[in-house]
Amino acid sequence: MNAFKRFFLTMATITSKFIREAQKLPPLKMFLRAFSSAPQMELLPIRKELGKFEGGSVDLEMDEQTGIAVMTLNNPRRLNSMTGKMMVDMSDRITQLEQWKKGKGLILMGIGGNFCSGGDLTFVRKALHYGAEMATYQHHTLTRLLNLPLISVALLQGHTLGGGAELSTACDFRVMSPTAKVGFVQIKMGLTTGWGATTRLVHLLGRQKALGLLCSAKVLSAEEAKSEGLVDSVMMYGLSQEDEFTECKKWLVSNYCRHDSDLIQATKSSVVYSDLNRDLDTSLRNEREVFAQYWGGPAQKAALEANVKHNK
Numbered sequence: 001m002n003a004f005k006r007f008f009l010t011m012a013t014i015t016s017k018f019i020r021e022a023q024k025l026p027p028l029k030m031f032l033r034a035f036s037s038a039p040q041m042e043l044l045p046i047r048k049e050l051g052k053f054e055g056g057s058v059d060l061e062m063d064e065q066t067g068i069a070v071m072t073l074n075n076p077r078r079l080n081s082m083t084g085k086m087m088v089d090m091s092d093r094i095t096q097l098e099q100w101k102k103g104k105g106l107i108l109m110g111i112g113g114n115f116c117s118g119g120d121l122t123f124v125r126k127a128l129h130y131g132a133e134m135a136t137y138q139h140h141t142l143t144r145l146l147n148l149p150l151i152s153v154a155l156l157q158g159h160t161l162g163g164g165a166e167l168s169t170a171c172d173f174r175v176m177s178p179t180a181k182v183g184f185v186q187i188k189m190g191l192t193t194g195w196g197a198t199t200r201l202v203h204l205l206g207r208q209k210a211l212g213l214l215c216s217a218k219v220l221s222a223e224e225a226k227s228e229g230l231v232d233s234v235m236m237y238g239l240s241q242e243d244e245f246t247e248c249k250k251w252l253v254s255n256y257c258r259h260d261s262d263l264i265q266a267t268k269s270s271v272v273y274s275d276l277n278r279d280l281d282t283s284l285r286n287e288r289e290v291f292a293q294y295w296g297g298p299a300q301k302a303a304l305e306a307n308v309k310h311n312k
């Protein structure tokens with residue numbers, strides 16, 4: 001065989017292997033991986049700069065048995081307000097979650113009975129020259145959080161203010177302690193939202209309610225937040241912080257995480273994809289492609305075999 005033929009055969013083998021590998025991934029997953037990859041090159045200088053603003057951490061525990069992860073904001077002396085270093089930490093924790101094949105759900109919470117009282121004002125005062133860069137970084141991180149192939153819930157306890165309220169809108173759901181408070185107080189701080197909450201709130205509540213919350217800067221009780229549609233569930237009175245966490249986990253698991261992790265991830269990714277692609281044809285095509293992968297598969301056959309009923 002001459003050199004040209006050998007070269008041609010090698011290239012053909014590599015190309016067909018690549019195509020076969022690519023075909024194993026649905027177009028949706030390929031798209032989402034590209035979309036949600038770890039910080040892009042242009043964010044690296046911002047990451048380096050933000051990392052210099054020390055204090056606190058964002059921690060992650062992933063339970064392989066249950067498929068439930070807990071991401072904890074940890075800056076309790078300042079009510080879990082976010083420093084630059086915590087923003088970098090959060091991005092790294094999200095990278096871990098993006099790669100978690102067995103994951104089903106995520107609880108985002110703060111340590112010590114407060115969710116988050118916004119940007120850490122010690123950091124904010126030193127970073128007044130750096131607003132656009134911080135917002136770019138946070139938009140990227142929180143879009144990745146919102147688009148994780150997991151069902152996410154923010155557990156709102158104590159104070160959830162400013163940037164804290166913004167963080168909560170980057171989860172799929174919000175569960176609130178009956179004594180907690182939540183408010184988009186940015187306008188009182190001379191700001192508009194820096195971490196993407198205006199876009200997400202309009203999407204979540206519609207423009208009139210979003211405008212109301214943002215322009216009034218009203219700090220809402222749990223009942224008020226529920227009636228606005230911002231919060232999905234309010235826990236009962238009298239639970240300890242730990243019991244509220246346990247209740248929140250039960251709420252997440254019993255409502256949304258009882259089924260197979262692969263199907264949960266496919267469903268969430270499909271919702272994200274159709275949300276990002278409002279074009280009906282593209283969205284329906286994607287939905288068909290995802291559906292076709294599961295139709296006739298082992299999970300469907302097992303369910304048919306088990307004669308599953310849906311009345312309890």
Ligand SMILES: CC[C@@H](C(=O)O)C(=O)SCCNC(=O)CCNC(=O)[C@H](O)C(C)(C)COP(=O)(O)OP(=O)(O)OC[C@H]1O[C@@H](n2cnc3c(N)ncnc32)[C@H](O)[C@@H]1OP(=O)(O)O
Nearest residue numbers: 077078079081117118119120121122159162163189193194
């Ligand atoms: C860039 C972010 C921006 C955005 O775009 O979204 C924002 O987040 S704007 C909103 C910023 N956050 C605030 O303005 C909150 C300011 N703090 C408060 O209003 C009050 O502290 C509180 C949250 C209502 C709690 O009041 P209280 O229960 O009376 O406790 P203390 O006030 O004594 O607080 C305890 C301790 O915590 C410190 N703290 C609280 N929040 C922050 C914060 N965001 N940054 C830094 N430090 C914070 C507070 O100063 C106290 O510390 P000590 O004074 O050392 O005791």
